[in-house]
Amino acid sequence: MKNIKYSDYSLEDFLQDDYFIDWVMNPSPESNYFWENWMAKHPGNSKIAYLAKEMIGGLEYKNSVLPTHNEKVEVLENIIKRSSSKNVGSKLNKVLKIAAVVAILIGFLYLFNSGTYRKTKDLAVAPPTIMLSKQTSYGEQKTVKLPDGTIVRLNYGSRLIFPSEFGDSSRQVTLSGEAFFDVKPNPDKPFIITTKDVQTIVLGTSFNINAYSDEDEIQVMVVTGKVRVQNGADADKLEDVMLLPYEMVSLHRLTGRVVKEKYDPSEYLAWKEWTLIFRKATFDEIIDKLEKWYGVDIQIDQDLHIQGRFNGEFHNQSLEYVLKGLSFSNRINFELKDKTVTISKNENI
Incomplete structure (x- = not known):
């Protein structure tokens, strides 16, 4: 699709845009995704786009940011003013498009003011999404x-x-x-x-x-x-x-x-089976992972400096079991109390 700045569009622009009209009349997953994503990212412009969608589809859109009746009347007046100020020598198809826009607006406002439309509107309103x-x-x-x-x-x-x-x-x-x-x-x-x-x-x-x-x-x-x-x-x-x-x-x-x-x-998906895997991990990476995996706070003695990278695999093992494995290969002591682990250098090895 060509790169168009829809954020600069007026109501007339939306009503004359082929890609927008095709979305309203013949929606597809791709066009639905594009327009809903665009409206979500441009809330300031979505009011005009929603109104254009209503007019083309003939339906009241169920959304709390829809324009009020007075806003719709104001939009109609602006369209008529801008249309009357255009060059008389415009192309015929441009004139017909503007006339169609005005006709749709007049018909829409008539329906909006009728009791029948209000009843249909009331029935169509859905509870807000939670x-x-x-x-x-x-x-x-x-x-x-x-x-x-x-x-x-x-x-x-x-x-x-x-x-x-x-x-x-x-x-x-x-x-x-x-x-x-x-x-x-x-x-x-x-x-x-x-x-x-x-x-x-x-x-x-x-x-x-x-x-x-x-x-x-x-x-x-x-x-x-x-x-x-x-x-x-x-x-x-x-x-x-x-x-x-x-x-x-x-x-x-x-x-x-x-x-x-x-x-x-x-x-990469071993976590779904409660399997903890280390591949060429530094000691700091291991400590960070253990804190998150077991929900604990690990405090390391400032004199402890462990270099190198480590491999390991632990399937549904307790934190104490994993710490014992680390202590055997890295000459460390650990103390586990509640949700706190203290790791220090083993001076006896």
Whole structure:
């Protein structure tokens, strides 16, 4: 689609735009996603776009930001004023389009003022959508079932925000942290996951997203189906990456570097089976992971300096078991009390 600044559009522009009219009259998953995403990002312009949609479709749009009756009358007056000031020598099709706009507006305002339309409007109003939130603390995992039947497994320290009911054209949720999604297939309603830096769009598949706010990278890993990942919040600057099964994409937050590659699900998705894996991890990385995995505070003696990188795999093991493994190979002592761990150098070895 050509690059158009819809944020500069007037009501007449929307009513004459072929792509907008085609969306209203013949919506598709792609056009639904584009326009709903655009309106969400441009709330100041969405009022005019919603009104144009009403006029083209002949329906009252169910949204709290719809223009009032007085605003509609004002828009009509402005259109008539601007239309009358145009060059008399304009092309015929331009005149016909403006006349059609005025006719639609007059008819719409007539219906708006009729008792029959008010009754239809009252019947069409739906209760407001309620946004729900599910989250996990460190040391916790949780399974969430969404309104459409999609199953989401949240890893520790994660949060998922979703509506009590999805809309008619798309399913949108927001994630902070890490989660595995098993999306209920629906080719007419794309499933969209928004994190701070990327959007992930699917129809029906299973995949993992790792997007902790305190980590430098965001990772999306596909298990089944096909996923589209978009880098960036500005719809005019999106960079699409398509992923197939056992492919992943990593986005470095600071540099913007994007890497697409194959991955080993037994390593990256082991957390779903309560398996903790370290691959060439530094001691600091291990400590950070243990704090989040077990929900504890680990205090390290300032005289303790451990170099090198370590490998390890622990399936559903206690924190004490993991710490004993570290102590054997790194000459350290540890003391575990409630939710606090103290690690110091072992002077006897």
